[in-house]
Amino acid sequence: MIKKSFSLIFILFCLNAFSQEIIEKNLGSDILRAFRELKIYLPEGYVINNTKNYPLAIVFDSEQLFDAYVGNSVLFAAKDKAPKQIVVGISMKETKKNDTYFDLDTGKLTQSNSNFYEFVRDEVIFYMESTFRTSPFISLIGEGTSANLISHFLKEEKPFINSYVCINPTFSNFVNQEFDSYNLKKFSKEDNTFYLYINNSTSFSTQKQTKIEELQNSLKPLDFKNFNIINDNIVTTSSTSAIGEAIPRSLNQIFQIYSSISKEEFDKNIKDLSPLDAIEYLENKYLEIEFLFGSNLEIRDRDIYAIEKIVIEKENGDKLFELGKMILKRFPSSQLGDYYIGRYYESKKDFKKALRHYKIGYGKMDPSDPNSDKFYENVLRLGSQ
Structure with a gap:
């Protein structure tokens, strides 16, 4: 009541x-x-x-x-x-x-x-x-x-x-x-x-x-x-x-499709997908939102995190690059696109490319963002190598 x-x-x-x-x-x-x-x-x-x-x-x-x-x-x-x-x-x-x-x-x-x-x-x-x-x-x-x-x-x-x-x-x-x-x-x-x-x-x-x-x-x-x-x-x-x-x-x-990915949506539509299919699902979700509602909605971090585990844990994380590339293509202002590409290169021991993407991602962030310090730790860690 x-x-x-x-x-x-x-x-x-x-x-x-x-x-x-x-x-x-x-x-x-x-x-x-x-x-x-x-x-x-x-x-x-x-x-x-x-x-x-x-x-x-x-x-x-x-x-x-x-x-x-x-x-x-x-x-x-x-x-x-x-x-x-x-x-x-x-x-x-x-x-x-x-x-x-x-x-x-x-x-x-x-x-x-x-x-x-x-x-x-x-x-x-x-x-x-x-x-x-x-x-x-x-x-x-x-x-x-x-x-x-x-x-x-x-x-x-x-x-x-x-x-x-x-x-x-x-x-x-x-x-x-x-x-x-x-x-x-x-x-x-x-x-x-x-x-x-x-x-x-x-x-x-x-x-x-x-x-x-x-x-x-x-x-x-x-x-x-x-x-x-x-x-x-x-x-x-x-x-x-x-x-x-x-x-x-x-x-x-x-307007369920407009909402961020819920546990119900994840369990029903996403959890059993391959990394590439999960990435495609997320991209299509935002394409449909834009088509139906005329809303140029910036991608929600929590929606990316919803599929992150699938991409990292399946296929040895080899599809991190595809996740980052999709985010940069659809949402170029998001730092997470560069973060995932940087993480991909770091896993392949290509530290120079990884550092470059970490720096680009950090440059997109507002200094007042509570996550900016954690993001910068990637720059410091690789910059010292």
């Missing part, structure tokens, strides 16, 4: 601190023939760093979800668990019935549902991408009937949404058939990464729980490498509490 309260306080603090970054915009829509109110959150540093791009999150039900999503996105970014995001909330206070209420018996969207769908697809996304520095990664977040509408974006012949976050979804009685018609196999042909989050909750009626459970069970057998299905079940007594839990739980899964 204390931990949850602390997180809530932190989120509220973040919202207050960055409230000056929220823009209100009345967007004129040719499709809806009306103006719709948007709230746009620009992350800290957006104005200062004018070359960086950010993932785009589109939040339906702005009055209910926008603040909670922004607060969680700030918290995750502060903890280096997710990239900073541009978040746009669509106001639906007076229009949700027309925008998202559909025929529960048939599952078919009404004409006003289809119009709102096209408004989001053709006007909101276009406005955001043409006005702000967005990366290719797009998330849709909605609750109830809005979550159902989000699921319909899965039917696009050419997928362009990366994460579909369906919180407390209200689906039709034919939702399984609808999902079958979306041909989810098409996602496996795309050179991209996708996420579908659907939560169930003990706070729902028995009928609703059963409907969602049946859909989740039908999705479990699907195994597409780049299409990640996140079936969640939240134990709570109210749908409001479920919303509060679903947002961070979905973020944790969707």
